[in-house]
Amino acid sequence: MTALSTEHPDQPSTLGSTHFNHRERIVMTRQTLITMLLAGLLSTPAAGQVTFERLLNADQEPQNWLTYSGGYSSNRHTTLDQIHPGNLDQLELAWIFQANSLEAFQATPLVVDGIMYLTEPVNNVVALDAKRGNVFWKYEHTPSAEARPCCGAVNRGLAILDQTLFLATIDGHLIAIDAVAGKPLWKTTVADPAAGYALTLAPLVIKDKVIVGVAGGEYGIRGYIDAYDANTGEQAWRFYTIPGPGDPGHETWENDAWMTGGASAWLTGSYDPDLDLTYWGIGNPGPDLNPAQRPGDNLYSDSVVALDPDTGELEWHFQFTPNDPYDYDSVQIPVLMDVPDNRGGTLRLMLWANRNGFFYVLDRETGRFLNGDNFVPVNWASGLDDNGRPVQTPQPPGATTFPGIQGGTNWYSPSYSPQTGLFYVSAWEAYGSVFEPQDQEYQVGRTFMGGRPANPFGAGANVPGLRRGHVNTWTEAAGGGAVIAIDPRTSQQRWRLPMSDVTSSGILTSASNLLFTGNREGYFHILDAETGNILWRKALGGMIANGPMSYMVDDKQYIAVAAGHSMFVFALPH
Amino acid sequence: MPKHTQFARITHTGPVISVLLTGGIALLILIGNPSRAVGQDHVGQYEQADIEFGVRLYGANCLRCHAETGDAVAGVDLRSGAYNRASSDRELMELLRTGIPGTAMPPNNFSDSELTGLVSYLRTMRDIDLSAVALGDNTRGSVLFTGKGACATCHRVNGLGPRTAPDLSDIGSIRTAATLQRSLLDPTGSMLPINRPVSATLSDGTVINGRRLNEDTYTIQVIDQDERLRSLDKSELRELSALTESPMPPATELLDTEEIADLLAYLLTLKGLE
Known part of the structure; x- marks a missing residue:
């Protein structure tokens, strides 16, 4: 081999x-x-052969980055510590990969034994020398013109098992690619792009299966999470994120609203091998902004679901935003961590900073709510009750709701550092929208928003959206961004780094107590994870919308981060 | 009233056209000068009901990426009336239907009536606003701009005048009549945050007053009182403040209603370098 x-x-x-x-x-x-x-x-395994055993023990080989979030617990924490506060002044650019694309660069690369596997927007895959950036091969997939992802032609990365890479495409395909040859091995259809379905996430491999979820919550889809046989591409199971007639939870929908109720799953889940449960965040109900068209709690929209990875059966669920009128997708990355309980045992926790502005700590064995609090200003709810259910306080028509439609946070990967015991999240603060619901009839392949998010500042002024140019045209009037450190024991903020513009960057922490992140202003900066103090920064000149990651080749630690349309890799000099 | 007069077609003759929008909001456009016709060909070609339908569709389908102002995507200004990949309405409809494969612009199964609504709005979004606007004589407005209105003491047009306030050479292309009217009547309330005057005190005590051009977490870019472009590192400043009050007085302090309408008509003729 x-x-x-x-x-x-x-x-x-x-x-x-x-x-x-x-x-x-x-x-x-x-x-x-x-x-x-x-x-x-x-x-077995040969170099580059990524067995399930290796995926399970990803933390044992910090020189590699084997899953989208760096490991099944999704904490985006590297135990590499070669780069530390004492030598940041020597950090220098090692190489750059320039994409042949002007679409947003949201992917996190994988690194396996010196090879980097990266998706170039939108659905191309490149294998690179992780030390120098030279390209070994490039696989190009041209998505169907029927693809219609709501919010950008993006892709967030790959999964790997043995020597096969798995790519999910915006036109609804899952493609297995030979990691050595760069040639496709099989291709299966997961969803119909003409009906508004898309795949923008990095798949998750568990055992011998590849798991993906669908995007399309703005098109009146009925969402699902699928598992496919890694060797053949045959479907193993499907979990509908909206229960059908006769299934528990179906009663949370009225009439036929469940058939077009959205509930996508467009970010990669996590996995607890001891409990043998995989956790996935579920997106907004549809139509997004008009709950009057879908009375009820609308399960499992805006929830986290715990599934049996072998069968797709639901073990438990927790809903963050029942009957959501604000497009508060709950697809954020489930971050898993353990703490000792008072009886000599272990509390298996899940940390979740939600788009709805609240931070939650859940017991991931049962889905029980343990504690939570808002991490950005909110006025759609006055708080959480003892079960974690929000006490909703809808704003009058024309009033601004906080957080706005893009949420208090979104797809930006958070991090948990076992070193500091803190959870870190990229947030949009004091940013709001005026929600204007409107009745809308569903039509296949059409956006199904049920209204619009109006600008609180009137015509002529901008508020942060999915994109920005070189000039920040909204400034402090429309809110700002922040990196927020939260103590999961109390759900309270430990520190926050405010930023002028909102941020779309993920976060990486390291064993040397560094926190790597970026922002829309194009800065890649490194903070002290204990204090939030800025230790180093570099202007990369383009919006950072992915999560920084780290790896090591030949005893040299690298940090990779995409900004604008390029991936930048930093390291210490020889 | 014939449908085609629901929105004022800019002509070389008509002094006043009054229209009643289906939403019940009166739009008064007083027409005074042939030069106003430049770039206004689309107003009047589209039915008001289609435009209003388009406003709704735009909010639900386009706003997330293009924003309310139509200029949030780099290199694309929907209000400019010029599109990179479409010139005729038919081409624009086709683009809306097919999207631009491989980019963030998705295809959409719009019906013919929806395409008509969207194109009606896109073609007129620069020119319309659902509020009352009065336009006067742009020639008189031009005189007021440099004279009684004292606009030219701070604003620059086509290479003439100071740069301390925003250059207005193309303001008629990038702002609607209603937005400009609001700016004249309520400069502070309608001042874009990015345009706020700033005062920065350097570590040596030097004070730099200027207008903000851009700002990020670590730096701020201004045009200072001496019309120099300055980029300042916030960590090196003793003090930095942005003023929320516009240095521009409300037009009503200097001009009467008719003169404001004249000035507005003049501003709308400013289309930048053709």
Whole structure:
């Protein structure tokens, strides 16, 4: 079995350092080849061979980044500490990958034994030398013109199992790609793009299955999470995020609203191997802004669901925003962490900063609400009751609701550092929308918003949206961004770093107590994870909308972050 | 009233056209000068009901990316009336239907009537606003701009005048009549936050007064009182403040209602470099 190699001409290989005459060289080459083949067949895993065992123990190999969120607990924390507060002044650019695309760069790359696998917007895949940025191969998928993702032609990354990469496309396909050859192995249809379905997430591999969820909550879809056999692409199970007639939870919908009720699942879930449960955040109900068209709690929209990864059966659910009128998708990354309980056991927790502006701590064994509080100003609810259900306080017509339609946070990956015991989230603060619901008839493939989010400041002024240019045209009048550190024991803020503009960047923390993040202003900055003090920054010149990640090759730690239309990789000098 | 007069077609002759919108809001456009016709060809070509339908559709389908102002996507200003990939209404409808594959612009199964509504709004979004606007004589307005109105003491037009206040050379292309009227009547209330005057005190005590051009977490870019472009590192400032009150007085302090209508008509002729 072969693998891509990251050896370089200036680093002689073992074979190259031995002298043979021409004939011997041929013989040795043959022998070596046979030996390599045998070794590849008999030994597992070979380099670049990512078994499920390796995925389970991703924290044991911090030099690699094997899943979208860096491991099944999704804490985006690296134990690499070569880069630390004492040497940040030496941090320098190692290489840049420039995408042949002007779409937003939201992907987090995978790194496996010196090879980086990256999605170039929208659905191309490149394999790169993680040390130098040279491209080994590029796989190009041109999405169907029927694809209509609501909010940008984006992709957030890949999954890997053994030597196969898995790519989910905006035109509703799941494609398996040979990680060495860069050629597709199978391609299966997950969803119909003409009906508004899209796949924008990085898949999640559990055991021998590839799990994906669908986007399309703005198109009146009926959402689902699917699992496919990693070897064949055959569907293993489907979990509908809106229960059908006869299923528990169906009673939370009236009439036929469930058929077009949205509830997408467009960010990657997490997995607890001990409980053998996979956790997925579910998106907004549809039509987004008009709850009068869908009376009831609208399960499992705006919820987290705990599923059996073998069957897709629901173990438990927790709903953050019942009968949501504000498009508060609850697709955020479930961050898993354990703490000792008072009886010598372990509390298995799930930390969740929700788009609705509240931070939650849940017991991930049962879904029980433990504590929570708002992390940004909110006025749609006065608080959470003992069960974590919001006490809703709808604003009068024409009044501004906080947070606005993009939420207090969104797809931006949070981080949890076992080192500091703090949870970190990118937030939009003091940002609001005036929600104007309107009755809307569902039509296949059409946006199904049920109203519009109006600008609180009237015509002529902008508020933060999905995009921005080089000039910040909204400024402090429309809210700002922040990195917020929350103590999960109390749900209270430990510190916050306010920023002029809102932020779409994910967060990475390290064992050296560094926090890596960016913002829409194009800054990539490094903070002290204990205090929030800014230790280092670099203007990269384009919006940062992905999560920084870290890896190591040849004993050198790298930090990768995409900004604008390029991926920048930083490291210490030799 | 014939349908085609629901919105005022800008002509070379008509002094006054009064229209009643279906929403019950009166729109009064007083027409005074042939030059106003430039770039106004679309107003009057579209039914008011279609435009209002388009406003709704725009809010539900387009606003997330393009924003209310139509200029949130880099390189695309929906209010400019010029589109990179479509010139005729038919082409624009086709683009709305198919989207732009491989980009964030998705296809959409709009019906013919919806396409008509959207195009009606897109073609007129620069020119219409659902509030009362009175336009006067732009020639008189031009005189007021440099004279009694004292606008030219701070604003620059086509390379002439100071740069301390925003350059107005193309203001008639990038603002609606109603937005401009609000700016004249209530400068503070309608001042865009980015345009706020700032005062920065350097570590040596030097005070820089200027107008904000851009700002981020660590820096601020201004045009100072000496018309120099300055980029300041916030960490090196002793003090930084942005004023929420506009230095521009309300037009009513200097001009009467008719003169304000004249000035507004003049501002709408400012289309930038053609």
